[in-house]
Amino acid sequence: MYLIKTPSVIQKLFPSFHWKVDTPKETPVLYLTFDDGPIPQITPWIQEQLAAFNAKATFFCVGNNARRYPELMEATLAAGHSVGNHTMHHLDGWKSDNLPYFHDVRHCALQVKSSLFRPPYGRLKPAQAQFLTRHYEVVMWDVLSGDFDPELTAEDCFNNVVRNARSGSIVVFHDSLKAEDTVRAVLPRLLKHYAELGYSFEALTPELLTQRKAELAPQLQTA
Numbered sequence: 001m002y003l004i005k006t007p008s009v010i011q012k013l014f015p016s017f018h019w020k021v022d023t024p025k026e027t028p029v030l031y032l033t034f035d036d037g038p039i040p041q042i043t044p045w046i047q048e049q050l051a052a053f054n055a056k057a058t059f060f061c062v063g064n065n066a067r068r069y070p071e072l073m074e075a076t077l078a079a080g081h082s083v084g085n086h087t088m089h090h091l092d093g094w095k096s097d098n099l100p101y102f103h104d105v106r107h108c109a110l111q112v113k114s115s116l117f118r119p120p121y122g123r124l125k126p127a128q129a130q131f132l133t134r135h136y137e138v139v140m141w142d143v144l145s146g147d148f149d150p151e152l153t154a155e156d157c158f159n160n161v162v163r164n165a166r167s168g169s170i171v172v173f174h175d176s177l178k179a180e181d182t183v184r185a186v187l188p189r190l191l192k193h194y195a196e197l198g199y200s201f202e203a204l205t206p207e208l209l210t211q212r213k214a215e216l217a218p219q220l221q222t223a
């Protein structure tokens with residue numbers, strides 16, 4: 001069971017996480033993210049599709065894959081995309097003790113040098129969240145495409161995004177074998193759809209997200 005659109009009440013319950021980005025209305029932007037790669041079977045293909053639309057995206061990399069395919073990491077950065085930490089071994093925070101979990105995140109950080117972090121499955125225990133938000137920009141999402149779900153067709157997945165994504169939405173896809181067929185069917189169509197609506201596709205950066213956090217906490221220094 002999962003939710004395609006993260007309800008705003010959940011987003012408000014965890015304000016230290018990034019769920020979407022406030023963007024000016026006149027310049028709509030979509031923040032596409034791809035989790036679990038990089039792998040040679042699909043990551044380069046995704047980046048070719050993005051390049052055709054001059055689109056930038058964010059890749060939350062599993063450390064083990066980053067270690068295995070350093071050339072894919074280099075190509076990702078060289079193309080202007082950003083990368084984030086997705087733990088070394090794709091750990092589920094709810095099922096992990098805190099110290100081994102933090103160790104796995106740090107292990108990944110040696111491969112994926114980034115202060116962006118997305119917890120696998122979006123799951124963190126409160127103590128993990130508290131610790132990680134001090135050291136990372138924790139990036140969740142506004143819309144899940146559902147590309148990982150074998151019960152969904154490519155059409156379902158396309159509709160999940162177009163019915164729910166708005167300017168500033170952070171949208172989740174996967175560069176994984178499990179999602180490959182769906183992503184191949186959906187991504188070019190989505191890029192075309194949003195490009196025709198005047199959207200641009202940008203990468204999330206620590207600078208963008210920390211700036212946003214600073215803007216959200218203005219009243220604190222009034223004294």
Ligand SMILES: [Zn+2]
Pocket residue numbers: 035036086090120121
């Ligand atoms: Zn993942």
